[in-house]
Amino acid sequence: MNKKAYYGEYGGQFVSESLMNTLDEIDRAFEEAIKDPAFIKEYQYYLKQYVGRETPLYYAGRLSEKYGTKIYLKREDLNHTGAHKINNVLGQILLAKRMGKTKVIAETGAGQHGVATATGAALFNMECTVYMGSEDVKRQALNVMRMEMLGAKVVSVESGSNTLKDATNEAIRTWAKTAEDTFYIIGSAIGPYPYPKMVKEFQACISREAKKQHFEAEGRLPDVVMACVGGGSNSIGMFADFIDEKEVELIGIEAAGKGVDTEEHAASMAKGRPGVLHGTRSYLLQDEDGNIQLAHSISAGLDYPGVGPEHAYLHDTGRAKYVPITDDEAMEALMELTRLEGIIPAIESAHAVAYAFKKAKEMTKDQSMIICLSGRGDKDLNTISSYFKGEGYLN
Amino acid sequence: MNRIEKRMEELKQNNEKAFITYITAGLPDMGRTAEIIKAQEGITDVIELGIPFSDPTADGPVIQQASYEAIQNGATLKKTFALMDELRRGGCEQPVVFMMYYNTILNYGIADFVTKCRETGVDGLIVPDLPIEEQDLLRDALKGDDTTLMIELVSPVSKDRIPGILSGARGFVYCVSSMGVTGQAADFHREVVSYLSKVKEQSHIPVMMGFGIREASDVRPMKDIIDGCIVGSYFIKIMRENGFDAKAAKEYASRFKKELNEL
Numbered sequence: 001m002n003k004k005a006y007y008g009e010y011g012g013q014f015v016s017e018s019l020m021n022t023l024d025e026i027d028r029a030f031e032e033a034i035k036d037p038a039f040i041k042e043y044q045y046y047l048k049q050y051v052g053r054e055t056p057l058y059y060a061g062r063l064s065e066k067y068g069t070k071i072y073l074k075r076e077d078l079n080h081t082g083a084h085k086i087n088n089v090l091g092q093i094l095l096a097k098r099m100g101k102t103k104v105i106a107e108t109g110a111g112q113h114g115v116a117t118a119t120g121a122a123l124f125n126m127e128c129t130v131y132m133g134s135e136d137v138k139r140q141a142l143n144v145m146r147m148e149m150l151g152a153k154v155v156s157v158e159s160g161s162n163t164l165k166d167a168t169n170e171a172i173r174t175w176a177k178t179a180e181d182t183f184y185i186i187g188s189a190i191g192p193y194p195y196p197k198m199v200k201e202f203q204a205c206i207s208r209e210a211k212k213q214h215f216e217a218e219g220r221l222p223d224v225v226m227a228c229v230g231g232g233s234n235s236i237g238m239f240a241d242f243i244d245e246k247e248v249e250l251i252g253i254e255a256a257g258k259g260v261d262t263e264e265h266a267a268s269m270a271k272g273r274p275g276v277l278h279g280t281r282s283y284l285l286q287d288e289d290g291n292i293q294l295a296h297s298i299s300a301g302l303d304y305p306g307v308g309p310e311h312a313y314l315h316d317t318g319r320a321k322y323v324p325i326t327d328d329e330a331m332e333a334l335m336e337l338t339r340l341e342g343i344i345p346a347i348e349s350a351h352a353v354a355y356a357f358k359k360a361k362e363m364t365k366d367q368s369m370i371i372c373l374s375g376r377g378d379k380d381l382n383t384i385s386s387y388f389k390g391e392g393y394l395n
Numbered sequence: 396m397n398r399i400e401k402r403m404e405e406l407k408q409n410n411e412k413a414f415i416t417y418i419t420a421g422l423p424d425m426g427r428t429a430e431i432i433k434a435q436e437g438i439t440d441v442i443e444l445g446i447p448f449s450d451p452t453a454d455g456p457v458i459q460q461a462s463y464e465a466i467q468n469g470a471t472l473k474k475t476f477a478l479m480d481e482l483r484r485g486g487c488e489q490p491v492v493f494m495m496y497y498n499t500i501l502n503y504g505i506a507d508f509v510t511k512c513r514e515t516g517v518d519g520l521i522v523p524d525l526p527i528e529e530q531d532l533l534r535d536a537l538k539g540d541d542t543t544l545m546i547e548l549v550s551p552v553s554k555d556r557i558p559g560i561l562s563g564a565r566g567f568v569y570c571v572s573s574m575g576v577t578g579q580a581a582d583f584h585r586e587v588v589s590y591l592s593k594v595k596e597q598s599h600i601p602v603m604m605g606f607g608i609r610e611a612s613d614v615r616p617m618k619d620i621i622d623g624c625i626v627g628s629y630f631i632k633i634m635r636e637n638g639f640d641a642k643a644a645k646e647y648a649s650r651f652k653k654e655l656n657e658l
Binding site for chain 1: 448449450451452453454455456459463466471472473496497498499501502503523524525526528529531548549550551552553554556560571573574575576
């Protein structure tokens with residue numbers, strides 16, 4: 001057992017033999033890169049000049065007043081391409097370049113990670129292929145167009161449930177075939193080691209900035225930090241610098257879809273069991289035979305039947321708490337934030353906002369919380385429109 | 396003695412190459428899977444029996460589809476154990492290895508799984524998403540009894556990992572002919588001959604080649620290196636074309652095995 005690949009009993013490297021040397025190469029290149037000041041400098045340059053970091057930590061005054069506690073929003077929605085995904089893509093693509101790879105591949109569900117990868121590939125002149133379930137290709141047509149405009153090839157995956165899980169399967173298969181010249185850019189805090197570690201490292205800018213910004217505003221640490229959790233990339237980035245600050249409460253919000261007691265949810269911690277999928281051991285939604293079940297959420301970005309291994313570890317050790325929020329609760333919060341603050345959040349991020357309103361009830365007006373607003377809602381307008389027309393939702 | 400090791404020893408004595416076919420358990424149903432296995436007795440040396448899984452990341456389209464259909468038709472690990480039990484009780488001595496993904500084992504429980512493999516006469520396990528670094532738990536459970544062996548996979552890019560893989564390997568070593576997944580038509584890795592030679596030099600057990608093989612002639616370039624070969628996706632294709640008729644399995648296997656030993 002490769003101990004460093006584990007977070008407690010979660011994580012590992014459950015991939016075919018043909019990828020083991022590749023993972024080892026990536027691990028060594030990554031560890032070297034993050035200790036190399038030239039690499040860090042280049043990465044920081046692009047985060048600042050291209051992505052637009054640092055992002056604001058916005059004090060949401062009207063929400064704070066209404067809910068009776070200080071509510072801060074970490075504005076990842078203001079990043080170039082509209083979400084936190086680009087932070088990680090730029091880190092991994094610079095690493096790919098450093099390793100001499102000429103092609104990148106990625107999986108995508110809602111299309112945000114695909115768009116971010118296609119963007120990075122255009123910027124660094126790399127050939128890019130994005131795998132996307134055929135169901136998602138249909139319901140995220142605008143993001144498909146964005147990726148194609150950026151020069152990426154979008155492969156519509158017809159296999160299994162035709163969604164993110166199957167797109168990830170297909171990306172792994174392609175990677176196993178082409179790893180000699182191709183770098184697989186994983187967007188979630190999942191996958192075989194060192195991917196969960198890389199994604200955390202490249203998303204940790206979220207909490208590093210937020211911690212500093214909160215100090216500037218309040219002169220202390222926040223009481224609560226929260227973020228939505230699908231695979232768990234924005235949340236691990238939001239938690240990273242607070243994990244060792246034991247007095248800060250960490251809360252991850254899972255998608256409960258139509259309710260955790262229905263068949264249609266994506267709450268892998270609330271309702272799943274540990275198992276192995278996509279190279280890592282973590283909580284998974286699975287049936288009695290160990291086949292992976294379909295996840296359901298109105299938000300395509302949370303529509304994944306597993307969760308990153310470090311989250312499973314934080315869950316079991318009690319360092320972070322994970323709670324479910326339903327589609328209806330998320331949509332109500334989305335409208336509340338839109339009307340009170342003039343910010344249309346991604347439906348993913350609205351899950352965190354919805355729980356914040358509940359949490360605020362047990363907090364005082366002098367306490368404060370940070371919500372990671374991981375993305376903007378422009379991509380979701382079709383889904384939002386059909387939801388409010390009562391047409392059900394596209395997912 | 397383990398059935399696979401016994402068969403490998405017999406082949407060595409007779410100076411013959413081994414032939415292995417792959418079939419997905421429960422495609423189209425467990426009854427016909429049993430017939431297809433029984434029809435190959437005395438011809439095919441080892442049956443690789445695929446346990447269907449929802450997310451088969453090491454498999455190409457043919458086995459993905461086979462897996463998907465088998466699950467839709469109700470195939471499970473439990474039912475496959477029942478099938479093994481029935482075959483062994485009926486006197487079938489055909490060596491059988493399970494090809495399966497690790498989550499299916501974890502879900503069943505490693506200790507219970509190993510006990511059941513021994514009870515029902517599963518001779519070996521191929522777990523494509525379980526590289527040697529992650530095998531500790533399963534290997535610990537398999538220790539002390541030779542009924543069920545862990546079968547190791549080697550890939551064209553394994554390079555300096557080969558000695559480590561071979562050191563604990565038993566039965567035979569499964570050499571993947573190409574990068575990637577099962578069922579890509581005879582498009583072997585460009586360095587396949589030199590890589591197979593390297594494995595053969597270092598291996599104390601027979602070396603089998605699999606992935607992308609259709610006819611015996613496909614392995615002619617490496618006939619002096621390998622000890623046998625495995626046909627998976629193409630075998631499923633033949634089964635489909637013949638309505639899963641066990642006679643077709645027997646005919647294909649007989650012809651392949653004969654040609655393989657005449658190369």
